[in-house]
């Protein structure tokens with residue numbers, strides 16, 4: 001997500017829209033099967049399938065997982081159900097409120113940014129599901145290296161840009177990120193491209209955008225055009241900041257939900273990385 005959007009509390013809007021309006025249980029794109037009809041029921045199923053697919057990437061022998069940017073906790077809960085001990089992190093107080101309702105012995109959540117998370121504990125595996133783009137890649141990868149045990153794993157599922165571009169600037173460029181991971185000693189164990197399984201969510205989002213947001217925008221616009229000049233100016237003055245915010249959310253969503261642009265400029269990848277036994281102590 002772009003930094004300016006975090007300042008306007010995009011996250012709260014996202015939660016309201018996804019959980020309250022669409023009644024989803026999750027914040028990730030999901031994993032669609034070829035030919036699935038694009039509708040809300042299948043989006044929910046795709047999100048559940050995504051979790052099941054993600055869990056399959058966790059290598060054997062893993063006991064504990066640090067879920068960085070755990071959202072509303074559905075990945076963490078699925079992992080805990082499988083018997084892993086899970087710690088979930090989110091810096092978002094609205095998400096944290098929801099997380100408090102997940103009660104399991106082997107799961108706990110902390111209201112923290114990954115960059116500020118301090119512990120003497122080391123983990124077998126760190127999971128970043130659609131969260132690795134929220135912090136500087138160098139900081140995130142170094143921190144992961146420091147928090148993992150020898151031979152520890154980093155499992156990342158996210159959208160990556162293929163080259164430097166102004167579009168999707170809030171996501172990392174794959175080649176730069178992979179180079180940075182290598183610098184900290186990570187080896188690529190698996191790389192899976194699931195772009196085509198993710199794209200229907202964008203198509204669904206575009207549809208919602210056209211059906212709901214565009215008419216709302218037209219109503220607001222029409223209201224201003226019909227209002228007397230002075231009244232429109234007063235309203236514009238009072239709500240200028242909010243209107244600006246709404247437009248920046250609209251522009252962000254417009255780009256984020258553009259499936260053609262996504263297909264052209266980005267890929268949705270699952271990376272499983274591993275630290276070797278001997279990590280060069282001189283790094284970082």
Ligand SMILES: C[S@@+](CC[C@H](N)C(=O)[O-])C[C@H]1O[C@@H](n2cnc3c(N)ncnc32)[C@H](O)[C@@H]1O
Pocket residue numbers: 026027028068069070071072075089090091092095112113114115128129130131134135
């Ligand atoms: C798109 S959501 C993904 C949530 C969840 N992992 C999933 O797969 O549904 C991104 C998550 O990253 C979190 N996040 C944002 N900045 C972060 C940071 N600096 N450190 C840790 N998590 C962060 C957000 O609060 C949110 O929980």
